Amino acid sequence: MTKRKHQLLTESERDQILAIPSERGHLARLYTFEPSDIEIIGARRERRNQLGVALQLALLRHPGITLAQLIQDKGAIPHDLAAFVAEQLGLHVTDLANYAARDQTMTDHARELAMRAGLRGPTRADIPFMIEAAAKTAWATDKGMTIAIGVVTALREARILLPSISTIERASSAGRARARKQAAYALIADLSAEQVHALDQVFDDAGGMSQLASLKTIPVAARPDHIRQILDRLRQVRKIGISPDVAGRIHADRFRQYVREGRASPAYMIERYIPSRRRATLVAFLLDLEERLTDNALEMADKLIGSIFTRAKNAQARSYATTSKNVARLMLIFRRTIDALTDAVDTGEDPMEALDAS
Template structure:
């Protein structure tokens, strides 16, 4: 059965709300000379004010005032002011329902409007179908109906009727969505979808709950776990392209509702709804898993580089004294060599005057071990490079 309560209380008020800008109200509800001449053909201030207000409501609101409804205060003030009639006169007119009905019959042909009937209900309902396939918001559908009825110069029915029309159209649209999502499923795929709602072997969770588990911390295990989930969805053999047959809004809404529904409740859905809902959820879950796998991988690579950098900085700090000793030694050796060159002395003797040759030779080997590459880059300390390479290979295989 279609849902009866489609709009909230505030949305019902919003649907037929008047402009809040005073200038806009004056622009809309200012009577023309022709309007004034027509109004003044009627006898008595109460009749003139009454038919003028009814005409204004029909023309700009597209609806008839209910028998017990008092006009919107600012509109009543604007219309009464133009006629030079006190606002209180409305109370006299409101007591005469027969006069109001007579005026309505007089106004409809004058404004080129017609009363809403069964044929309009059916026509608008069918016309609304494409919009109902694009949105799941009741207020959007209701406002679309109101705008179309105004455009066609059809008097708006009560809001309850508009709600019912939109609810029935949404129900038809939902059935169409389920049909589009499930029309290509074979018996094996339907069986696999139902198995998602059963407990996973060796786990306290259902297969569906397992597929939708959050990724957790960025670790190789988390990446592999998500790739396994993605492959499990691919093993269902669903054509994920089915999502292109539908507007994104109902697809996301179905997936969101399914994500908030307990497994036992999904089991109770009739077959078309259950399978359609699960297909929508799998399409959305697959897309989410790919995004999360890429994010996990980015964060994991970032952690590898951070660890490598920290290791490099620790090693550099630990080797600082040795590096400083070497720099000071080579500064002295360099100065001795420059002096020997300038004075024509033996350079090797100059070195041995500062440090024994065996010690100098050993210090050169130590310096080579302390040195970094030309770019002073820490990547050569990336001892987990092979592990990183394997993870990248798994990522590319799992997400393509």
């Protein structure tokens, strides 16, 4: 799954783009011939041409390439495909012998079959179309495979055969670069000169670290001084004055990607980006940071208020416990007084003397 340097797709992904299934159910779904197909194939006299044309017809259908291109990309015709196609025609794979060696015949057959199917081969003039298709897909994602599939889908819808995987990959890469530029411009297009200056200043030193690095450090313990620090950061972010509406100018997934990049990348790395990418990343990151700082401040305030109530409740409980002990002592004295008076009445003693004695 390794990706070559400066390439969009891994080797595995490149193989998947033009993959030929090997499972029989998938082969049947993609390559079962209709009577009209059998008629076209049967018009060829030699068995090798019949099987060759059948394979051409199958490959034009999926993945949308010629037999010559498959051999060039894969080095050989997949046996499972050849066997499945041959079985439908009552032929054998060995009947294909020498067909692939005749380049002109393969080319002529591919051109004829493509015209019958309303398809045409790709040309250099299709490159801008492919790049635009890639840019539309990349508006929401940076994933190479997703973008390449977007290009392939656009070509199929336009009834254009697929070019080489390298061409698809280069067009996809160019489209992704275009989408990135468009998204960055959408985020920063309306920034004032003062806002641009403020964004560039977040890399200035602020007590041993850049302002951006300081902003990234959000206190988590619920303490009064931490709330002050969070509010200071919040005021600093809001002072730049970036409108939350900016986020809606690009696809939500692309915006979240900018946010993730801003969170994960250290300040020194973001500072090295080209200006448009750097400022777009900061815009997305600061909008997200403002929201997180607000939430953290409210959450921390709730915790502090809750702790105050808890302490007050505990103090009240302790006071209640002390009061309960005093009441118990008073009740004991009261009981003894009643008992002394009752005994005095029963024995005829002086009640006051009885109380003093108790």
